[in-house]
Amino acid sequence: RAKAQGRNSYKIFDAEMHTQAVNRLTLETDLRKALEREEFVVYYQPIVDIVGDRLIGFEALVRWQHPTRGFVSPAEFIPAAEENGSIVPLDSWMFEKACQQMAIWKSKYPSHFPLKISINLSAQDLRKASFIEDIDRIQSETGLEGSAIALEITESMLIENIKKTIDLLTQLKERKIQISIDDFGTGYSSLNYLHRFPADNLKIDYSFVSQMQQGNRNYQVVSTIIALSNHLGLDVVAEGIETPQQLQWLQQLGCEFGQGYLFSKPLSVKEIETLFLCEAPKKLCQPHGSNSP
Ligand code: C2E
Ligand code: MG
Ligand code: MG
Ligand code: MG
Numbered sequence: 640r641a642k643a644q645g646r647n648s649y650k651i652f653d654a655e656m657h658t659q660a661v662n663r664l665t666l667e668t669d670l671r672k673a674l675e676r677e678e679f680v681v682y683y684q685p686i687v688d689i690v691g692d693r694l695i696g697f698e699a700l701v702r703w704q705h706p707t708r709g710f711v712s713p714a715e716f717i718p719a720a721e722e723n724g725s726i727v728p729l730d731s732w733m734f735e736k737a738c739q740q741m742a743i744w745k746s747k748y749p750s751h752f753p754l755k756i757s758i759n760l761s762a763q764d765l766r767k768a769s770f771i772e773d774i775d776r777i778q779s780e781t782g783l784e785g786s787a788i789a790l791e792i793t794e795s796m797l798i799e800n801i802k803k804t805i806d807l808l809t810q811l812k813e814r815k816i817q818i819s820i821d822d823f824g825t826g827y828s829s830l831n832y833l834h835r836f837p838a839d840n841l842k843i844d845y846s847f848v849s850q851m852q853q854g855n856r857n858y859q860v861v862s863t864i865i866a867l868s869n870h871l872g873l874d875v876v877a878e879g880i881e882t883p884q885q886l887q888w889l890q891q892l893g894c895e896f897g898q899g900y901l902f903s904k905p906l907s908v909k910e911i912e913t914l915f916l917c918e919a920p921k922k923l924c925q926p927h928g929s930n931s932p
Contacts, residue, residue, distance in 0.1 A: 667723040669705065669714060671705020674728055678704050681736050682905035686757065686876065689890055689897040697753030698791070698898065699737035700905045701729065717761070726761045734758050735777050738788070740908060742781040748912075750920040757789040757819060762796045763821045764805070771810050778814070785815030789839070792818065794826030797836055805836060819876065824860055834871055841868050845899065851888060858888070866891045 673679060683744030703711045709805045721732040741756045752766060758840035778785065790811060797804055798822070808818055817839040843864050847857045861877070868875040877889050889897060906914070 662748070664824065666711075666719050667725075670720050670723065670725045670729075673705075674725070675796060676706075678730065679732065680704060681733060681740065681908070682907060683737075683740075683911050684898055684905040685903045686755070686896060686898045687882075688895065689877075689886060689900050690895050694751070694754065695717060695896065696757060696913070697787040698757040698905075699733055699759070701733055702905075709843060721761050721763065724763065725899075727763050727767055730760060731760075731773055731818045732763050732772070733780075738777050738781040738783045741787065741821070742783050744911070744915070745783075745787075748915040751915055753787065755787055755789055755817070756783075757791055759821065760796070762799055765792075765796065765799075766809055770807065774811075774814070774816070774833040777876070779809070788819075789819050790818040791842065793821050796821065798832070801832065809854045810836050824864055838873060840874035840876055840896070841892075842878055842898075846878075848889070848899070849876045849881050849886060851885050853888075861889070861894075862892050865889075865894050867895065874889060 669686045675847045677824055680702045682700045682702050684700055685694055686696045686698060687693065688695050688926050701713055703713070703716055703719075705711045707841065717726065720729055737758055741754070744754070745752050758836045767773075777783075778788075811818060818837060820833075820836075820838050822844040823841040824847055826860045841864060843861055847864075852858060865875050874896060875894050876896040876898060877885075877894050878898050880886050880889065880897045882901060885899075886901060
């Protein structure tokens with residue numbers, strides 16, 4: 640594009656790049672301060688058993704309310720946080736916050752339990768020396784049992800340091816904490832090592848699910864991942880279910896669990912509590928399209 644616009648466009652390009660770099664830098668500086676300024680909030684997206692039609696838990700998703708930029712999407716700031724290392728304290732805070740919240744809900748709304756909380760990790764979390772120690776501390780502080788916790792990691796995190804990763808995941812399994820492979824299908828997963836990791840389930844990336852059409856490429860990918868999961872003895876969670884048609888296909892293909900705007904978008908603590916109070920235990924995630932943003 641720069642060439643087509645002639646000589647001067649190099650200057651424009653420079654200015655654009657400069658603005659981008661400055662933006663990125665201030666974002667990274669702001670990220671460092673955001674934790675202590677309490678600008679992060681945890682949202683909870685219901686995860687549903689799409690066979691038995693009941694709520695099984697939530698995925699904790701971070702939200703950043705920036706003082707001047709307003710809401711900043713995780714898609715924008717997670718990569719920046721990974722770059723400057725602030726992802727490690729952020730994830731640790733998310734883990735603690737979400738576990739505390741689950742413990743509160745468990746005592747306030749026991750009839751809705753057992754429910755599971757899923758928390759996202761980044762590669763750097765696994766490199767932190769106190770990773771297991773921190774989990775043990777938070778678990779003993781909140782009293783949340785391992786079987787109520789799932790940690791989501793991506794395919795690329797698995798292949799980074801295979802031996803060490805297997806060791807860490809094994810320690811998590813000893814605590815009955817579950818392992819989900821997130822965004823499955825988008826990374827460079829090698830099928831011949833997948834079985835070496837003590838994973839419990841695969842999460843099919845929402846880009847495939849939300850763009851499924853009868854017989855199209857995304858449909859084939861989804862169908863293949865479900866078959867692969869069954870073959871490996873893993874559960875499968877479909878992310879990004881938006882329409883009743885997608886839900887029906889997934890059920891037909893033998894997918895057991897799902898998540899998506901058809902059931903609910905990610906909700907605040909208040910909104911989840913409203914659901915707990917209004918709806919019968921287990922049933923609060925019947926598809927209701929009106930919930931879509
Ligand atoms: P993810 O872990 O794959 O989370 C699922 C994403 O899909 C969420 O985006 C969720 O809001 C979105 N989603 C759910 N249902 C639907 C649907 O029906 N349609 C569509 N189009 N999207 C749907 P979100 O909240 O923007 O998060 C983006 C990513 O940021 C997450 O993807 C995760 O990788 C990362 N992330 C979020 N919170 C954290 C965190 O606390 N720590 C770390 N390390 N990463 C996080
Ligand atoms: Mg996730
Ligand atoms: Mg995902
Ligand atoms: Mg992800």
